Amino acid sequence: MKYFAGIDIGSTAIKITIIDENKEMVGHRISGSGSMFYNYAHQTLNDLLKDLNISKEEVLYTVATGYGRKLFKEADENISEITANAIGAVAAAKEFGAIKTIINIGGQDSKAISLDEMGNVVNFAMNDRCAAGTGKFLDACAMNLEIGVEELGERHFNSKGTPLSINSTCAVFAESEIIGLLGNSHSVEDIVSGVHYSIAKRIVKLVKRVGIKEGIYFDGGPALNGGLVNAIENELGKKIFIPTYPQVTTSFGAAILGVDSYNYQSVGV
Amino acid sequence: MHEHKIETPNEKQNRHKAMESVNVLNTLKEGFKTPPKAMDYFYNLFEDVYCNQKALHKDKVKVGTMCIQIPSEIIYALDGVPIRLCNGFYTDDEIGSDFLPQKACPLVKASVGHLSSKNLTDKPDMIYSPTTCDQKTKAGTLIASFGYEVVDVDFPRTKESEISREFFRRSIREFSADLSQKMGKKLSRKNLKASISKIGYAQSLYHQISEFRKNKIVPILGNDIFLVTNAFFFDKIDNWIEATEKLVEELEQRVKDEVNAAGKISPRIVYTGSPPIFPNYKIPLIIEDSDGIIVADETCSSNRMFNDRVAVDEWFVNDMIDSLADKYLKACTCPVFSKNDDRIRRIVELVRSHNADGVIYQAFAGCTVYELEQRSVLEAMEREGISILYIESDYSPSQHGQLSTRVEAFIESLKIKNRNKK
Numbered sequence A: 001m002k003y004f005a006g007i008d009i010g011s012t013a014i015k016i017t018i019i020d021e022n023k024e025m026v027g028h029r030i031s032g033s034g035s036m037f038y039n040y041a042h043q044t045l046n047d048l049l050k051d052l053n054i055s056k057e058e059v060l061y062t063v064a065t066g067y068g069r070k071l072f073k074e075a076d077e078n079i080s081e082i083t084a085n086a087i088g089a090v091a092a093a094k095e096f097g098a099i100k101t102i103i104n105i106g107g108q109d110s111k112a113i114s115l116d117e118m119g120n121v122v123n124f125a126m127n128d129r130c131a132a133g134t135g136k137f138l139d140a141c142a143m144n145l146e147i148g149v150e151e152l153g154e155r156h157f158n159s160k161g162t163p164l165s166i167n168s169t170c171a172v173f174a175e176s177e178i179i180g181l182l183g184n185s186h187s188v189e190d191i192v193s194g195v196h197y198s199i200a201k202r203i204v205k206l207v208k209r210v211g212i213k214e215g216i217y218f219d220g221g222p223a224l225n226g227g228l229v230n231a232i233e234n235e236l237g238k239k240i241f242i243p244t245y246p247q248v249t250t251s252f253g254a255a256i257l258g259v260d261s262y263n264y265q266s267v268g269v
Numbered sequence B: 001m002h003e004h005k006i007e008t009p010n011e012k013q014n015r016h017k018a019m020e021s022v023n024v025l026n027t028l029k030e031g032f033k034t035p036p037k038a039m040d041y042f043y044n045l046f047e048d049v050y051c052n053q054k055a056l057h058k059d060k061v062k063v064g065t066m067c068i069q070i071p072s073e074i075i076y077a078l079d080g081v082p083i084r085l086c087n088g089f090y091t092d093d094e095i096g097s098d099f100l101p102q103k104a105c106p107l108v109k110a111s112v113g114h115l116s117s118k119n120l121t122d123k124p125d126m127i128y129s130p131t132t133c134d135q136k137t138k139a140g141t142l143i144a145s146f147g148y149e150v151v152d153v154d155f156p157r158t159k160e161s162e163i164s165r166e167f168f169r170r171s172i173r174e175f176s177a178d179l180s181q182k183m184g185k186k187l188s189r190k191n192l193k194a195s196i197s198k199i200g201y202a203q204s205l206y207h208q209i210s211e212f213r214k215n216k217i218v219p220i221l222g223n224d225i226f227l228v229t230n231a232f233f234f235d236k237i238d239n240w241i242e243a244t245e246k247l248v249e250e251l252e253q254r255v256k257d258e259v260n261a262a263g264k265i266s267p268r269i270v271y272t273g274s275p276p277i278f279p280n281y282k283i284p285l286i287i288e289d290s291d292g293i294i295v296a297d298e299t300c301s302s303n304r305m306f307n308d309r310v311a312v313d314e315w316f317v318n319d320m321i322d323s324l325a326d327k328y329l330k331a332c333t334c335p336v337f338s339k340n341d342d343r344i345r346r347i348v349e350l351v352r353s354h355n356a357d358g359v360i361y362q363a364f365a366g367c368t369v370y371e372l373e374q375r376s377v378l379e380a381m382e383r384e385g386i387s388i389l390y391i392e393s394d395y396s397p398s399q400h401g402q403l404s405t406r407v408e409a410f411i412e413s414l415k416i417k418n419r420n421k422k
């Protein structure tokens, strides 16, 4: 069998996707990136292949992407996470229809990407201010509230009052705001929905910079948080599409590109 | 995953406004030393109106006013409820940006944005728009294009001349006739006198509070006072009076018990300039958060509404209308006029009577008249030896850090001056 790997080495996690020659996802794996990027990436790849019962030789082409992509020297090719994200999103959203706008919230950054009819990147914007509106910000808030990140969605929908806005964009100052709110016995639920709306407003501003076009796709780990999705939809006033595995869109895109490169190269010889 | 309906534009606007409101109300309730118990009425009122969309005047004819210059005495006498449409929400400011230049006055943009959305709990049945500043004047026409009934009320640009006085008297007579016809009710000696004395009583409550703020120990924050006077824009007047009476009582007790709303050496500030309207208490909150205490203000959303009483010689309807016109014109220290010695005199007087340490002059970015008048006010304060800080701001929450650094530095400089005096 022929397999292809996409490896996304991000700031907080390594995401690997394996696909077959028909560009169908075979499996994926996520692990923390930690201090030893390189070793972790290899180990994650080996573990994944073992799980899938695929030998190294069956993987014909590997494409690396993400901040750490240059560190993974064994890759046959590497591409920017913007391109990989776009390719992956177009493929993952097949059942949803054409997508024109991608929102990606990563561990330490967030992006908005605008696509043309053909799925090519025409414009993109990234957040310019530290952790504001990123996964890290959500993690920090959850920690201050002493709840798990995976609980955030449920809490959001249980909010009965007005969402309490968090004014600081900086995670450090937001922490003292949250502690202040808790100290005045405001409900965790209202704080959670406030956090979500604060992030959502920032994200919508970012998306406006590239232009909001119908066909909106949201990926990155935080897309699993239904509360945040709800907040972004309300701020946009539009429905957005969340793929089944939002964390791995970018590595999926890298793998797809691998298939194309492989075919191109073998024809070329 | 949850399937949830996406908010309608109105729901979104309401949520945004609720979030803005709660943010300010929580700061007032929780961010400072114990606020007076009597403030709870006002906190709840704002929460009801702006978070829970509670309408206060369902069965009444609501008369919208675009500025302080429409005498509410006449509206009350004719059984209407005046609703002042000056708006302080950033949410509405953003909506208004679709209709007005980005650089326009945020107050005007917010008022226009609010009316354009048609999402009002106490929707005005008609609107009177005094032709004061350029932006307000133009806003009136724009608002009419949204389908509201808007009547311009001519307003002069000089204050001292006999022509202006006569001009505004005629204008207010016209306004009275127009409203009287729309309400199907006549102004009488009885109803007009009653409403003049009711508003006069409300003013007297404000004056009592002002007296407390002259004390060395200031029993209430300036921000709380802004909330009280803002409530006068739209509250049921009898409820407002009752709640303010309670506040006066409590403040009297607090003065006796020496309950200080400020810190031990908080500099005393007179606030002047573009009106802070709920929830845009950005600068006033920064001031009191930086250990300043606002002891008085010269703004059309607060002090200017209550300052001067109507002086009536003869209690005939026409005389009363003329006296009202005179009072509104004379007391107005809005920078729309050619000269504004009155405004400067008022600020100096407030500084002296309230023993203030400095003045903070805030102009909305986009308000040309307040920006223009900055120079003459600054010069006058310098002559009088009064410290003054001039700042421009708008409704956006973003410049918070920069503004608070400037305000803090000013307040600290006042503290240093005070220490050196000793």
Ligand code: SF4
Binding pocket: B066, B067, B068, B069, B086, B132, B133, B136, B274, B275, B300, B301, B334, B335, B336
């Ligand atoms: S600033 Fe002047 S024109 Fe504007 S509402 Fe106040 S008094 Fe009226």
Ligand code: SF4
Binding pocket: B105, B106, B107, B108, B133, B134, B135, B136, B274, B275, B334, B335, B336, B364, B366, B367, B368, B369, B370
């Ligand atoms: S702040 Fe300036 S522009 Fe705005 S209403 Fe008042 S006078 Fe007009």
